[in-house]
Amino acid sequence: MIARNVLANLIGMAISIGVQAGLAFGGYRLAGAEQYGLIGFFTVMLIAAAIFDNGLGQTVTRAVARNQVEAPATTSTLVFSFALIYLALACLLILAVWAAAPLLAAYWLKPQHISTAEVRECLVLMGFAIGIQRVRGIFQATLEGLERQVLSNLLLSASGLLRLTLGLGALALVAPTAEAFFWGQVIASVCESVTFACVVGRVVPGALRPQRPEGGLIWQSLRFAGVNMAAAATGTLVQIADSLVVSAVLPLAVFGKYSLVSTMCSAMVRLTAPLITASFPRMAAYVRAERVAELRRLFFTASQATFALMLTAAGALVFFGEAFLELVSGDPAASADFAPVLAALAIAYALSGLCRPSHALQMAEGDPATALRINLVTGALYLPAILLLTPRFGVMLPALCLTGANLLAFVLFTATAFRGRLRGEALRWLRSSVLPQAAAVAATYAALRLLSEPTLPLAARLAIAVAASGVALGAAALVSNHVRPPLLQASRRILSRPRPRPDSASATLS
Structure with a gap:
């Protein structure tokens, strides 16, 4: 089931990244840098609001997954009770933005x-x-806790394509303004939430029927949810503080370009979602059942796959970022100016993604407080630096500071992830799941980068970048001892599958 869910999540993630890229590419081209600055600010607010999913959503996923082991009959009451909390928070969010506008x-x-x-x-x-x-x-979160991730990704893909169609359609057919774009997003949000509600109402009968909230079930998860949301909020603040500061101290057109670069890099972190989303419910179940051997194997496999994907994506933007930025923006001069910013942000977001497996392990073990403490430490160092120095040094300074903050967070997450059921496994994890992948990806990109001269046409540079990414991903997978065997087995099955002989039909007729 995990393999099926990972595959479904990968397909959903690919469509999601395609939608995000389409909105960035089309939005920037159709609306221009300044109008796109407002769309970029919308992206920042979306990330800020994602503390619902990263905090409360993970709590719901964990609670639903545990309920499937302990008391499946209470799932409908659990979902209804948390739905009331979500509705209240959503209303508060709308009112807060309206008042602050x-x-x-x-x-x-x-x-x-x-x-x-x-x-x-x-x-x-x-x-x-x-x-x-x-x-x-x-x-x-309910569908993910039930491990119905094929269905969840199907819905997310459909709603993402609707969001892309309405957003770019409004810019192209109504007006090339952010206001037209946002009307399309409001309509897409309504369709998306209603569709998910109807599906969950069928999967979990009674979940949407008015009933008395079960205070005991909520109270059991309340402390975990509160600390988890606080950790998600501080972590999110660290990740979006650079965009907030740039939007406040620099012209909106400059922020539009910075937001375009940031959007390209934030898409990388979404590469971790298929693996973490599929692995987290099973990690929680293994922790609950004290199946340590299975937990270790799953954690190492998820880590190796995550590192292979993240390092490959980061390497592409570091070594070939100017070509990708020129493709998206259509502005060679701006691409050359912002290529160093793109490289620094690519490393920063990659480090953020590399923290995800360790964070998922801590969450599965019921320890959100560690993430909160780590985020507070990194934020205390990072936020004053960008507030004081960005007005003086410009957009490069926030990118470099974010890289340093995420590097510190990665070190701290790694140091604290192995204090529980996987105690003593940290060095083995680094040797098998971090260092080989980093060496393979860096060597591949460094070698193939020599083939990409700045004087080559854009299409040729992009072709080399895509080829280098494929080779780097393959090299990272081959040095991953938990990922390599299933990939090789799947390849053997595909290659050894019997093919029908062309003359079989004629032989039968004769």
Whole structure:
């Protein structure tokens, strides 16, 4: 089941990244840098609102997964009770954005050709789109806890394609403005949340029927959820603080370019979602059943696959970032200027993604407090630095500071992840799941980068980059002792599958 869920998550992730790339590529080209700055600010707010999924959503997934072991009959009550919490938080989010919109439009963002009234209206629409979309989180978390991830990814892919169609369609057919884009996102959010609710209502009968909330079930998860949401909030603040500071101190057009680069890099972290989403419910079940050997094998496998994907993606943007940025923006001069920023952010986001397996292990063991402490430490060092230095040194400084903060977070997550059921496995994990993958990917990109001269046409440089990414991913998989065997077995099955002989039909007729 895990393999099937990973495959479903990979397909869903590929479609999701395609949608994100399409929105970034089309949005920037159709709306221009300044209008895209508002769309980029919407992306930042979406990431901030994702603490529902990273905090409360993980709590729901863990609770539903544990319920399948202990008391499956209470799942409908659990889902209904958490749905009420989600609805209340979504309403609070919408009201908070509506109340803050005049201040943000007048004092935070720095538009040059967009009126304050238009910015305010866009911010209000952002709040509605984000709040409505967050309601989906309770239903998505329920499907993930039930390990119905094929169904979840099918719904996410369909809603993502709808979001892409409505967003770019509004820009192309209605008006090339952020306001038109956000109206499309509001409609997409309504369709998405209603569809997820209807599906969960069928999968978990009675989950949407009005009933008395079960206080005992909620109370059992309340402390875990509170600490987890606090950890998610501090971690998210560290990840988006650079965008918040750039949007506040630099012109909106500059922030639009920085947001485009940041969006390209944040898509990398989503590469971890298929593996972590599929592995986390099973990790929680293994912890509950004290099946340490299976837990260790699953954690090592998820780590090796995560590192192979993340390092490959980061290497592509570090070594070939200027070519990818030129493809997306269509502006060679801006691509050359922002290529160093893209490289620094690629490393920063890769380090963030590399923390995910260790964080998932801590969450499965019921320890969200460690992530909270780590985020507080990194935030205490990182936030003052970018607040004080960004106005003086520009957009490169936040990218470098984020890289340092995420490097510290990776060290701390690694140092604390092996204090529980996998105590004593840290060095073996580093030797098998970190160092071989890093060496294989770095050597591959360094060798193939020599073939890509700046004078080559863009298409040729992109072709070399894609080829290098494929070779690097293959090399990383081959040096991963937990990932390599199943891949080789699958390859053998495909190659040894019997093929029908061309003359079999004629022989039968004769």
